[in-house]
Amino acid sequence: MGAVIGEGKSLSELGLTARGGREARVTGLSVDSREVTQGHLFAALPGTKVHGASFIPTALEQGAAAVLTDAEGAALAAEALAGSEAALVIAADPRQALAYAAALWFGGQPEVTVAVTGTNGKTSVATFLRHIWQDMGFRAINLGTTGVEGDWQAPLKHTTPEPITLHRALAGAAEAGVDHCAMEASSHGLDQRRLDGVQLKAAGFTNFTQDHLDYHADFEEYFAAKAGLFARVLPDEGVAVINIDDARGVDMMAIARARGQEVISVGEATGCDLRILGQRFHATGQDLRLDWRGAVQQLRLGLIGGFQGQNAALAAGLALACGAEPEQVFPALERLETVRGRMQLAATRDNGAAVYVDFAHTPDAVSTALQALRPHVMGRLIAIVGAGGDRDPGKRPLMGAAATEHADMVIVSDDNPRSEDPASIRAQVLEGAPGALEVGDRAEAILRGVDMLQPGDALMILGKGHETGQIVGDTIYPFDDVEQASVAVAALDGRGL
C-alpha cells in the first residue's frame, strides 16, 4: 500500500518538482496545518475563507519538510519560507497537484473504479452498482455520503473526501482485496479536484437541478463543476454513462463525445443504448422493462418509485460499461434492496398507514420522492419537510413549494439548522408552503404526522434519510427519522418497542 511512515517518499516520487530542483523526502501529507508532523508535505491551498498559506509558518514550526502551494501562497508566506530549509513546490493548481501526489503516496486503488455525479441519486446509483458487482461475485465497495460500504468499510465525513482521506480509503480497500469501487463525485469534490488522482474506467451522470448555490456562483458554474468529471477526470478511453432524460444530459453527452469517450445513453428516449421501455408499479416495487441495444429485458424490482428504477438502470449501464455481461447484470437488479434512508418503509400503523423516510434535500428531490410515493397511497399523503442551515438558502422556499404541490398536508420542521436560527430557516421554507403546519421540534413533528394517519394514508419524512444526528450549532444530537417513526407508531398504537 502506501509508503512506510518514517521511510517516506521523495518529492519526485510524488510527481512534484520543488523550486531550484530541491529534492526532499516527506513522511506524510497534510492539508491542514494542525495535522502536520515532522517531515510532512503541507499543502497550503487557497481556501474559501482563508489562504492555507497563512498557516505555512505554523506548519514549518511543526517540522514540515516541504510545502505545496500556488504563487499567491508562496508570496504570502515568502518570509517564513525564506528562513526555512523546507522545499517549496509551486503549482498553478495545487489542489490537483495534491490529488495526484496523494494517489502516488498511497499507491493503490480498486482496479475497476467508477464515479457518479449529479444533483440527486449519486449514493443510490453507487450503492446499487456495488450490489450488482457483489452479486456477480466481485469484492466491491461504494464510497460517498454513507461512508465506505460493502466488502470494506470506513466512516467518511464527506461525500467526496479530500484526496488524502480518499486515497487512504481506496488504497485500504484495494489492499483488503476489493477490486471494484463505485464512488460519488460531489460538485465540491470536483471543483476542488479532490478525485483528480483517481483512475476511472467509467463515469455516470444522474441529473442536474438546484442545490449548492451557496458555494457555486450560479447554475452554470455548478454545471461546469459536475461536467469536470467527463471533461477532465474520466480519461479519453473511459466510458460515460449518461441519463439523457435529464435536460442537461445532452450537454453532458456532448462533453464526453468531445473527449472521444464511449457514451452509453440511458433513458426513455428513442435510440437510448439502455432504454427504459416501461415501469409498472405495484405495492412493494415495480416491473421494469428495458431494452439493451436491441435485447428486451423485463424484471421485477423491489424498489418503490420511478426514479429508483432510473437509478437502477444507470447502475446497470455502469456495470455494462465496465465489461459485465447483460446476463449477469439484469438478473442482479431483481435482488437490489432499498438504500438506507431512500424511500425506506420505516413503520406501519395498526390501521395499515405507512411511514416512509427519504433523503430528499433539494426541491427536485422533494417533488420526485412525493410523486413516487403517490401511486402507492389511496388516502392522504402527509409530508414533513425542512431545510439545512449553512446550505443554499435559495432552495428553501422551493422545497416548501414542492412539498405543498405534491402532498395533501405539509409539516415544516427542523433539519440540521447548524449555525443558523432554526425559526428563520422554517420561515423561509414556509414562504413556499403557506398553509403548512409549523412544528420545529422534529420528534414532535413526526409524532404529530403519525397521529394524523388514517387508514390508506402515508407519511413521508423528508431530508435526513440515513442520518443519525440533528446538528444544532456545533452539537450533533442523536436523531434518527426511522427510529423516531417507530417510536411514534409504538406510542400511538400502544405497542411496546
Ligand SMILES: CC(=O)N[C@H]1[C@@H](OP(=O)(O)OP(=O)(O)OC[C@H]2O[C@@H](n3ccc(=O)[nH]c3=O)[C@H](O)[C@@H]2O)O[C@H](CO)[C@@H](O)[C@@H]1O[C@H](C)C(=O)N[C@@H](C)C(=O)N[C@H](CCC(=O)O)C(=O)O
Ligand atoms: C466549502 C468547502 O468545500 N470547503 C473545503 C475547503 O476548505 P476551505 O477552502 O473552505 O478552507 P478554509 O477554511 O478557507 O481554509 C483554507 C485552507 O487552510 C487550511 N487550514 C485551515 C485552518 C488551519 O488552522 N490550518 C489549515 O491548514 C484548510 O485545511 C484549507 O485547506 O477545502 C478543505 C480541504 O480540502 C475541505 O476540508 C473543506 O471542506 C469542508 C470541511 C466542507 O464542509 N465541505 C462540504 C461543504 C463539502 O465538501 N460537501 C460536499 C458535497 C456534499 C453533498 O453531496 O451535497 C462533499 O463532498 O461532502
Ligand SMILES: Nc1ncnc2c1ncn2[C@@H]1O[C@H](COP(=O)(O)OP(=O)(O)OP(=O)(O)O)[C@@H](O)[C@H]1O
Ligand atoms: N434519479 C433521481 N431523480 C430525482 N431525485 C432523486 C433521484 N435519485 C434520488 N433522488 C432523491 O434524492 C434523494 C437523495 O438520493 P441520494 O442520496 O442517492 O442522492 P445523492 O446525489 O447521493 O445526494 P447527496 O448530494 O447528498 O450526496 C433521494 O432520497 C430522493 O429523494
Ligand SMILES: N[C@H](CCC[C@H](N)C(=O)O)C(=O)O
Ligand atoms: N450532502 C448534503 C446533505 C444534506 C442533508 C440535509 N439533511 C441537510 O442537512 O441539509 C449537504 O451537506 O448539503
Ligand SMILES: [Mg+2]
Ligand atoms: Mg450522496
